[in-house]
Amino acid sequence: MLRLYDSRLSGNSWKIRILLSQLGLDYDRVTLDLQKGEARELAFGQISRFARVPVLVLEDGRPIVESGAILLHLAQGTPYLPDDPYLRTEVTSWLFFEQADLQKAIAVPRVLHLHGHAQDRRQDIERLHVDGYAGLEKLEQWLRGRTWLVGEHYTVADLALSAYVSLAGQGGYDMARFAGIRDWLVRVHGQRGWVPLIPEAGQAAGR
Ligand SMILES: N[C@@H](CCC(=O)N[C@@H](CS)C(=O)NCC(=O)O)C(=O)O
Known part of the structure; x- marks a missing residue:
């Protein structure tokens, strides 16, 4: 299953939750507490090379960082990204x-x-x-x-x-x-x- 690392108030993460919902895709959600510095913890650094949310981890375990890249990846072949x-x-x-x-x-x-x-x-x-x-x-x-x-x-x-x-x-x-x-x-x-x-x-x- 897809896994989304996000935080409660992050607008960049919100973008991804909107698209996942619009595409009807199920996902595991891991919500970090940025104020506690959880994005800067060593373990998360293995997942997010920029130590930031959002990160989408694909079914095969490969992570995608940057909200724009995640949106473009998920939207391929759907009405949310034009074919032209x-x-x-x-x-x-x-x-x-x-x-x-x-x-x-x-x-x-x-x-x-x-x-x-x-x-x-x-x-x-x-x-x-x-x-x-x-x-x-x-x-x-x-x-x-x-x-x-x-x-x-x-x-x-x-x-x-x-x-x-x-x-x-x-x-x-x-x-x-x-x-x-x-x-x-x-x-x-x-x-x-x-x-x-x-x-x-x-x-x-x-x-
Ligand atoms: N350009 C990045 C920006 C991501 C970003 O700034 N994420 C913030 C939350 S919205 C973050 O994780 N900051 C790390 C921190 O506060 O420790 C994107 O669009 O995904």
């Missing part, structure tokens, strides 16, 4: 853009806010917000007049970008100015099999 080579490359472009222009700029302020360091790290957060707002503005412009990021259908590009973008408010971003992003997030969250970051009480945990 150009459209597939467009999906990849968005995955690179998310990692370069949005992920850190949203994730770091979010972690600082969630862990009560927003005041003492205010200048760092402001610097990251400059980068993050620039990325969000580009996304907003692209989404004006479009339903999905690539082609005519929901793909792993929409899934990957929507994860941290939907969490940006937790990092102090004012998302009210991005109407195109807001409407697109509603469409993404309405996709069959989509699961929230933290399951509602009584709902199965992230499957």
Whole structure:
């Protein structure tokens, strides 16, 4: 069976749980406590060469690191990754853009806010917000007049970008100015099999 190493609040890990759910794939879930430093433990280093979650371990024991690579691997041959080579490359472009222009700029302020360091790290957060707002503005412009990021259908590009973008408010971003992003997030969250970051009480945990 597939095995996913994740952590409870990790947006990168959440992306993988969403796709596994949308594909109807069963998996073992191993949830690390990042605050306790579990990702930096020696044993986990044998599985994740970058000492980070998510990691997907395939049935044959080989691990895949990096959320974008895991998404692309799982989505091959499914409706979530276009067959057309150009459209597939467009999906990849968005995955690179998310990692370069949005992920850190949203994730770091979010972690600082969630862990009560927003005041003492205010200048760092402001610097990251400059980068993050620039990325969000580009996304907003692209989404004006479009339903999905690539082609005519929901793909792993929409899934990957929507994860941290939907969490940006937790990092102090004012998302009210991005109407195109807001409407697109509603469409993404309405996709069959989509699961929230933290399951509602009584709902199965992230499957
Ligand atoms: N580029 C990586 C980023 C992964 C990443 O930053 N993971 C964080 C949690 S979201 C982590 O495991 N950090 C290790 C730690 O906090 O010790 C990906 O997309 O998978």
